[in-house]
Amino acid sequence: MNYILLGPPGAGKGTQAKKIVDKFGIVHLSTGHMFRKVTKSDDVISERVASGQLISDEIVVNMVKNRLLQEDAKKGFLLDGFPRTLTQVQALDVILEAENIKIDTVFFIDLDYKEVIKRTSGRRVCSCGASYNMFFIPPKEDSKCDFCKKELIQRNDDKEEVVKNRLNIYEAQTKPLIEYYRKKGTLIKIDGLKSESEVFNQISENIK
Ligand SMILES: [Zn+2]
Structure with a gap:
């Protein structure tokens, strides 16, 4: 039971991820959580995050790899916030192949950008x-x-210009992943306009 959760910022990925891991007893591999943990113990990364610098793919990939290979992730995991770029996808594929791990499904919570802006701003x-x-x-x-x-x-993160900026980055870097996983045949599109519980039901139905 290994899954990836994709979707634009503001589509409710965090909420859904929590519900999924609670119901199915798998591990929530959230890069957001990992960053918060790392920034407490690593001054270099902490400084970068604080000054708004991007964390390199190499650092993110290593962080995810270390977490992914821990014992508890063997019962299944849900990746949330990763991969975000095609470079990260390739790096992830290398790790998965080396460890003989398969991704069952990539869930893509699809939500119109206009709706994202309404929900966040x-x-x-x-x-x-x-x-x-x-x-x-x-x-x-x-x-x-x-x-x-x-x-x-x-909140600052909810200001319209900040959200638009994140959407631009998403469109340029993360959107291409949807096509990549669609071609691979592992993508399931979920209608993000539906209510929180309907979205959760749509996802749950596709988890064996
Ligand atoms: Zn109050």
């Missing part, structure tokens, strides 16, 4: 932990929290 949070979306679940009073009446804030 509409997001507002409150310091009390409540969250809103100005398009889908707006607060009762404009830009104030329903519970504590504090002013809602928009």
Whole structure:
């Protein structure tokens, strides 16, 4: 049971990944989580992440490889946030072949960029932990929290120009992977416009 989860930023990959690993008892191989762990112990990488520099393919591939070969990943894994470039795909293929590991399915959560922008740029949070979306679940009073009446804030990562920038990178670097896996016959496209539980059902049906 080895899977890859692909899709644009804001398509809900993180949420789905958590549900999948919980239900099927496989390991969540999230590069986001790995980075957070590494930045705590590695000053060089930590500095790069802090200053917004890209982490080289070599560093990412090695990090994933080390995690992938740990004992617990033998029962199955879900790759989330990796691979992101064709170079990473090739490196992953080399590792998988050497270790005789097969990817069963690549799930691609497809979501229109306009919808991605609505979902992310509409997001507002409150310091009390409540969250809103100005398009889908707006607060009762404009830009104030329903519970504590504090002013809602928009995270930097959710600002429209930041999201658009991430979408441009996704379009240029990650989109080609969809075609690669489609040709390989391992891709299953999931309609990301559906609700969270419908998306989860679509994915679950395809996990043996
Ligand atoms: Zn609040």
